[in-house]
Amino acid sequence: MTFLEAVRQRFFAFLIVLGAAMVLSSVAFRFLDFGHGELKFIADFGFGGMFLFGSILAVVMTAQLFFAEMDNRTALTLLAKPLSRAEFLIGKFFGVWMILGLFVIILSALLGLVLWARAQELSLLAEQSGRVAPDFSISGLSIFALLQWLRLSVVAAIVLAIAAAARTFLFAVILGALTVVAGQLQWIAQDVLLKPTESVVYKSILWLTSRILPNLQQFNIGDALVLDSGTVAMSSIGWVILSGLLYASAYLLLGALVFRRREI
Amino acid sequence: MNSAISVRHLTKDFKIGLRGLKLRAVDDLSLEIPRGQVYGLLGPNGCGKSTTLKIILGLVSGTTGEINILGFPSATAEARRRTGFLPEAPYFHKFLSGRELVRYCAQLSGVPAVKMDDAVDSALELAAMTEASSRPIGTYSKGMLQRIGLAQAIVHDPELVILDEPTAGVDPVGAAAIGRMIRAMRDQGKTVVLCSHLLGQVEQVCDRVAIMDHGRLVLEGRVDEVLAQRDRHLMTIEGLTPEARLAAESTLAAHGARVTSVTHPRRSLEELFRELVTGSRDA
Amino acid sequence: MRPRALWIACLALLLAAGALSERSWLSVRSCIPEIGPKQIEPTIGQGVLLGILGGFRTVIADMTWIRSYVLWERKDRPACETLMRTACALDPHSRYFWENTGYALGYDMAHWEIRRRGGYAKVPKEIQDHLFKSYARKGLEVLDEGVRLSKGRAALLVFAGQLAEMKLSDKQLAADYYRQAAETVSPPWYAARFCARNEWDAGHPMEAYVWFKNYWLDRLSKESDHAPDDLALIRDMETHLKINLLSRIPRQSWEK
Numbered sequence: 001m002t003f004l005e006a007v008r009q010r011f012f013a014f015l016i017v018l019g020a021a022m023v024l025s026s027v028a029f030r031f032l033d034f035g036h037g038e039l040k041f042i043a044d045f046g047f048g049g050m051f052l053f054g055s056i057l058a059v060v061m062t063a064q065l066f067f068a069e070m071d072n073r074t075a076l077t078l079l080a081k082p083l084s085r086a087e088f089l090i091g092k093f094f095g096v097w098m099i100l101g102l103f104v105i106i107l108s109a110l111l112g113l114v115l116w117a118r119a120q121e122l123s124l125l126a127e128q129s130g131r132v133a134p135d136f137s138i139s140g141l142s143i144f145a146l147l148q149w150l151r152l153s154v155v156a157a158i159v160l161a162i163a164a165a166a167r168t169f170l171f172a173v174i175l176g177a178l179t180v181v182a183g184q185l186q187w188i189a190q191d192v193l194l195k196p197t198e199s200v201v202y203k204s205i206l207w208l209t210s211r212i213l214p215n216l217q218q219f220n221i222g223d224a225l226v227l228d229s230g231t232v233a234m235s236s237i238g239w240v241i242l243s244g245l246l247y248a249s250a251y252l253l254l255g256a257l258v259f260r261r262r263e264i
Numbered sequence: 265m266n267s268a269i270s271v272r273h274l275t276k277d278f279k280i281g282l283r284g285l286k287l288r289a290v291d292d293l294s295l296e297i298p299r300g301q302v303y304g305l306l307g308p309n310g311c312g313k314s315t316t317l318k319i320i321l322g323l324v325s326g327t328t329g330e331i332n333i334l335g336f337p338s339a340t341a342e343a344r345r346r347t348g349f350l351p352e353a354p355y356f357h358k359f360l361s362g363r364e365l366v367r368y369c370a371q372l373s374g375v376p377a378v379k380m381d382d383a384v385d386s387a388l389e390l391a392a393m394t395e396a397s398s399r400p401i402g403t404y405s406k407g408m409l410q411r412i413g414l415a416q417a418i419v420h421d422p423e424l425v426i427l428d429e430p431t432a433g434v435d436p437v438g439a440a441a442i443g444r445m446i447r448a449m450r451d452q453g454k455t456v457v458l459c460s461h462l463l464g465q466v467e468q469v470c471d472r473v474a475i476m477d478h479g480r481l482v483l484e485g486r487v488d489e490v491l492a493q494r495d496r497h498l499m500t501i502e503g504l505t506p507e508a509r510l511a512a513e514s515t516l517a518a519h520g521a522r523v524t525s526v527t528h529p530r531r532s533l534e535e536l537f538r539e540l541v542t543g544s545r546d547a
Numbered sequence: 548m549r550p551r552a553l554w555i556a557c558l559a560l561l562l563a564a565g566a567l568s569e570r571s572w573l574s575v576r577s578c579i580p581e582i583g584p585k586q587i588e589p590t591i592g593q594g595v596l597l598g599i600l601g602g603f604r605t606v607i608a609d610m611t612w613i614r615s616y617v618l619w620e621r622k623d624r625p626a627c628e629t630l631m632r633t634a635c636a637l638d639p640h641s642r643y644f645w646e647n648t649g650y651a652l653g654y655d656m657a658h659w660e661i662r663r664r665g666g667y668a669k670v671p672k673e674i675q676d677h678l679f680k681s682y683a684r685k686g687l688e689v690l691d692e693g694v695r696l697s698k699g700r701a702a703l704l705v706f707a708g709q710l711a712e713m714k715l716s717d718k719q720l721a722a723d724y725y726r727q728a729a730e731t732v733s734p735p736w737y738a739a740r741f742c743a744r745n746e747w748d749a750g751h752p753m754e755a756y757v758w759f760k761n762y763w764l765d766r767l768s769k770e771s772d773h774a775p776d777d778l779a780l781i782r783d784m785e786t787h788l789k790i791n792l793l794s795r796i797p798r799q800s801w802e803k
Contacts, residue, residue: 001357001368008359041605048603072355077416080321080349080426081372082341190572211565215572217579223640224578232578239571246564253557257550264323 002095046111086256108145140225161255183216268455274329291479304470348417358402373420407438608637645693653686683714704728718749
């Protein structure tokens, strides 16, 4: 039901269109490329679109779907049924999870198409000039899409946990957005934690922060997966996926516990 | 256990602001709602009846006290499985058809797949929504929305049905139809709890009423008992001439009775309205 | 399940996720271009943050580089240097930014500084030399970091060698850079020769000869043309150092 409601919203279509426009426009902007390699430049547009619009979708749509139920009082009707609070929240999560999956699949497919088309052209040019043709990995792109879906799912789970406690949609969106930024920059705390330090208090604070906030930067291995395939071990990807799944589960459980005590 | 709902010493305090001030919404309420009757819960705005309903449905937790529904604690899934609820001014997803909504609610309420179609059909029939069930909810009128809300509340054949303002904003014809549905549910053995500001309808439909004010129960009992003025009688007489009236008054005075008023009976505007427009349906 | 037990389970799950996240971060860290707080500090609020967060790194790096051109035109040394370094940090795998930043620092900015202080006639020669050397070292720092992070190691090492040679007049340092360049997988054809020449000029002729000889035997001799010019240079070295015949590279059939 959540998925059906979400997919009908113009906001979703708007973000898909924006993301697609970004990917397609990368070919037009390639004159700005300063020697990175055209495919890298195009890929970066795609990665950026998925990151930016995907994060907006995850934060705003999750909060909006939750608060729509509260404000319209459909939650009253649903929660009066033999449906536990946890089931309600998990149902919301899976609806959002499906919409995020659809978003990632569409954008990844489009990016793959643009990369393939450009790689074919560059390959012909390289043949003529006797140089090595640049290439990209479709399997790497698929794995990257999966990682982005997982990253956005973690964000959605966090926003649901926030929404379960928040009183207003705006508060949930702002806090959710700040959490995304903090999660993307959390790796700095993790790096500092790995270095020796004398301050126990400082280290304790960093330790706690690095546990509570997921390190979302670890999902940004698009360059290595798509353009340098073979440089990322499958075991590393496995660890990233496992940590993402654990975080999503932890925040869903937290959200369910908070929502249990909420008065409707 | 004869009670459909048993409320014992229920109190609910809401915290206001940061200083920890409390607002007492329900104050030591005790109530026994018997099974198989239509029970009216009345009171002015802010009296605590909506809060009481929400606590009964497990949407809000009480500060102290105990509530049981059909022998089960109110916050349990078992209690909710046996309860159907129609909220005030219900909102449903506009893109769903009436049948899809009722089916969705049936699934949530645990209706087995083998019985699904029959349950949905029965609920739609009772709510007189069979013809309109394939249309999107976005095209429904106010009365139709209430009726489809009723259908989703009863699709899983609950023993207890709670209706919050079921006829608010509905025309008298639609309201009368809903009143008939409520009586039909009672005849099926269900217990119906009705919250309404339309006292005329409550009086017609309910078997028992409870009146709340400032979070407390001020009156509870059978409708005809609480409304009857036992020390007065009403006679409707046809063909009363002035001479017959004088003779009747002196006879009554001789027996110690006193005639306090003589008026012509009036029918209500609702009765007149229904007499005139009974033929129109809003389906 | 009791509520308290569920809260404890939630906390345990979070901590487990965090511990796993630490491990997964260590395993993928090398795949992600580094950027630390120092590099971003001067440019936070100028749209660079978006690149750091994970999206559009390449694009933001390009935009930052273009903005540095504007500052280049104005000869705003501190701001130009900041933006150039930020572009390098945003896209550390790209050789272009490191190369041009190193060049700008090493060759150009000293002149801007001299002009800012009043011009060549006004600034004493000693101060000028100090500035040239100081900025050349800055340029080398940038190129060193680029060698560490980017994929264009050989080219950056050659540029570093040139900078050391021309601006620092440090032949030994230049030779070290050229040696590193020559020992990469696909070195420029002249790297070994430059290394040998600089090593020789730094006052280590025998070391220069030995290294260059072994390099020719291991790598250059296997090339299609056998690198005749390099062999000619080695022969000059052998003559100068009076290397005995048995220790020299055997005469090649194609040698004149």
